[in-house]
Amino acid sequence: MSPKHLSRDTKRFLWIGILPSALLYGLFVIWPAINALMYSFTRWDGLSTPVWIGIDNFVNLFKSGSDFVTAIGHNIYLTVIPGSIILTLALFFAWMIHLKVAGSTLFRVTFFFPNVIASVAVALLWVLLYSTTEMGPINNIRQALHMEKVPFLESARLLQSIVPMMVWSATGFYLVLFLAAMENIPVDYYEAAHLDGASPTLQFIRITLPLMWDVLTTGIIFLIVGGLKFFDAVWVMENGRPSPATHTMSSLMYAKVFEEYNVGYGTAIAVLLFVLVLIITRISMRLLKRERLEY
Amino acid sequence: MRGSFLEKLGTLVRTGVLGLWMLGVVLPMFWVLATSLKSTKEVTRSPFGIPDALAHPGAKTFAVIAENYTKAWVGSGFSAYFWNSLKVVSISLALILLLGSMAAYCLSRFEFRGRNVIYNAFVAGLLIPMQLILIPLFFQYADWSDVLTRSFAPVARMLQLGNLTVSLHNSHEGIILIYVAASLPFTIFTLTSFFGTLPGGVREAAMIDGASEARTFFSVMLPLAKPGLITVAIFNFLGLWNEYLFGIVFLADNKLKTLPLGLASISMQAQYKSDFGLMFAGLVITMVPTLVVYLLLQRHLTKGITAGAVKG
Numbered sequence: 271m272s273p274k275h276l277s278r279d280t281k282r283f284l285w286i287g288i289l290p291s292a293l294l295y296g297l298f299v300i301w302p303a304i305n306a307l308m309y310s311f312t313r314w315d316g317l318s319t320p321v322w323i324g325i326d327n328f329v330n331l332f333k334s335g336s337d338f339v340t341a342i343g344h345n346i347y348l349t350v351i352p353g354s355i356i357l358t359l360a361l362f363f364a365w366m367i368h369l370k371v372a373g374s375t376l377f378r379v380t381f382f383f384p385n386v387i388a389s390v391a392v393a394l395l396w397v398l399l400y401s402t403t404e405m406g407p408i409n410n411i412r413q414a415l416h417m418e419k420v421p422f423l424e425s426a427r428l429l430q431s432i433v434p435m436m437v438w439s440a441t442g443f444y445l446v447l448f449l450a451a452m453e454n455i456p457v458d459y460y461e462a463a464h465l466d467g468a469s470p471t472l473q474f475i476r477i478t479l480p481l482m483w484d485v486l487t488t489g490i491i492f493l494i495v496g497g498l499k500f501f502d503a504v505w506v507m508e509n510g511r512p513s514p515a516t517h518t519m520s521s522l523m524y525a526k527v528f529e530e531y532n533v534g535y536g537t538a539i540a541v542l543l544f545v546l547v548l549i550i551t552r553i554s555m556r557l558l559k560r561e562r563l564e565y
Numbered sequence: 566m567r568g569s570f571l572e573k574l575g576t577l578v579r580t581g582v583l584g585l586w587m588l589g590v591v592l593p594m595f596w597v598l599a600t601s602l603k604s605t606k607e608v609t610r611s612p613f614g615i616p617d618a619l620a621h622p623g624a625k626t627f628a629v630i631a632e633n634y635t636k637a638w639v640g641s642g643f644s645a646y647f648w649n650s651l652k653v654v655s656i657s658l659a660l661i662l663l664l665g666s667m668a669a670y671c672l673s674r675f676e677f678r679g680r681n682v683i684y685n686a687f688v689a690g691l692l693i694p695m696q697l698i699l700i701p702l703f704f705q706y707a708d709w710s711d712v713l714t715r716s717f718a719p720v721a722r723m724l725q726l727g728n729l730t731v732s733l734h735n736s737h738e739g740i741i742l743i744y745v746a747a748s749l750p751f752t753i754f755t756l757t758s759f760f761g762t763l764p765g766g767v768r769e770a771a772m773i774d775g776a777s778e779a780r781t782f783f784s785v786m787l788p789l790a791k792p793g794l795i796t797v798a799i800f801n802f803l804g805l806w807n808e809y810l811f812g813i814v815f816l817a818d819n820k821l822k823t824l825p826l827g828l829a830s831i832s833m834q835a836q837y838k839s840d841f842g843l844m845f846a847g848l849v850i851t852m853v854p855t856l857v858v859y860l861l862l863q864r865h866l867t868k869g870i871t872a873g874a875v876k877g
């Protein structure tokens with residue numbers, strides 16, 4: 271329908287339909303996003319007049335030995351290590367379910383459980399699992415095997431301890447995503463490969479992986495972006511006071527702004543996080559999204 | 566014969582491996598549930614045994630369960646956290662679905678000047694991390710509260726309300742506005758493509774019958790979009806119910822806190838650290854609502870993920 275043919279009733283409906291969303295979105299997302307860019311070029315304690323300091327905040331972020339450099343390292347750790355385990359396990363389990371097992375729905379549904387639990391609750395659940403008191407199951411098992419108790423939650427060890435938690439809670443989501451992609455591949459391909467004597471492993475490498483490549487890309491982007499934004503578990507497990515040994519970009523941003531009143535510096539972290547999300551989404555799309563295979 | 570034996574063995578191994586992972590996923594959750602039925606003394610004495618309340622059901626052991634859950638629900642305010650969550654999330658969801666579906670419908674079914682610009686602006690929001698808008702929103706709310714308070718001051722004087730502070734800060738209204746605005750990109754993106762798949766003639770047919778645009782939308786198009794609305798509702802529900810980062814900034818007041826915020830703040834207070842009964846009961850109260858919603862609607866949720874996966 272071309273614009274000229276819109277009746278008065280239609281025009282009114284379009285205004286009523288779009289304006290409220292556009293206003294809310296403009297006032298509560300776009301406007302703060304623009305403000306964030308402005309803040310990041312200032313020195314500001316949140317009360318006095320902000321002082322324009324150009325790119326000083328960004329320069330300071332990358333000074334060697336700054337808390338931010340350490341924090342971004344933690345984000346990379348929490349992206350790469352759990353991410354690769356999650357990816358491998360999700361593909362592996364999805365493939366096993368795809369090869370037909372009894373109770374596949376039961377597996378799919380229960381594997382997804384941890385994903386719907388609040389990240390705060392997941393973090394607290396793991397705090398209890400890791401507990402060094404009498405009721406901590408993991409340390410109890412260690413003792414039964416005549417191993418030392420391990421203070422899994424101390425700052426120096428926390429990031430390592432978060433890895434199993436992330437694997438536990440996220441694998442189900444990626445499994446469902448990958449399984450859907452696998453089941454979308456026509457059976458004929460496998461039948462043809464089977465007739466040619468291709469083993470299931472070969473079928474997986476030659477048929478399944480290439481044909482689900484774009485879903486795999488989506489999964490990898492989700493994992494990276496999630497790793498960059500990581501906040502909740504570190505915050506809860508450190509009782510709201512992460513140390514430089516455990517800060518991620520988000521928690522450092524929070525501490526800088528709301529505890530040290532260094533608003534410009536903290537916002538610069540947020541801006542950098544945004545830029546990283548943009549760059550990584552673009553690069554992953556380019557690198558991983560090869561020619562889309564049509565079938 | 567040999568092939569079928571190998572096949573059977575393969576299936577058995579696969580089921581075994583999957584079963585092991587299932588145990589790993591479910592056992593910690595059962596452990597939490599079981600422990601929430603024990604008194605703190607029982608937790609220390611037999612942390613992994615079957616709870617007395619189940620092994621020897623009776624008034625005395627049931628009292629333990631009642632005590633844990635009363636302590637959490639009444640004593641530590643989990644009932645308030647629960648109702649706050651329910652209020653914030655349901656109002657947000659209603660607004661998201663109403664506003665998002667109207668905007669998506671307009672953007673997908675009509676050609677008008679500026680349509681692509683508006684659509685692209687919304688979709689660009691998918692790439693904005695919430696961290697980016699968190700800090701400016703905090704100061705934006707502080708500024709607005711000055712303006713609002715000053716403009717309401719005459720009214721407050723007239724009604725003799727004293728020094729009335731009107732603020733979006735530390736209020737459910739304030740965080741609902743943020744939740745709705747921040748959920749619009751995903752909602753509009755998903756629903757625009759969903760409305761695009763509906764048959765084109767339906768709207769025209771309704772219009773010929775003399776229905777207005779609004780009537781056509783609400784009584785013809787919206788019901789057709791139900792599957793899409795359900796998908797969007799589930800994802801937004803889970804995201805908002807579990808939201809934490811905005812909550813700690815905008816709902817600092819204990820009586821305004823939602824479940825994740827309440828659970829986190831109780832778990833951080835030293836005096837509760839060894840009150841296992843309370844802690845586990847609180848954890849169960851926080852976990853159960855989303856698990857129930859998931860179990861009831863898991864088919865739709867899987868379909869939503871599947872649709873996304875297939876589209877790529």
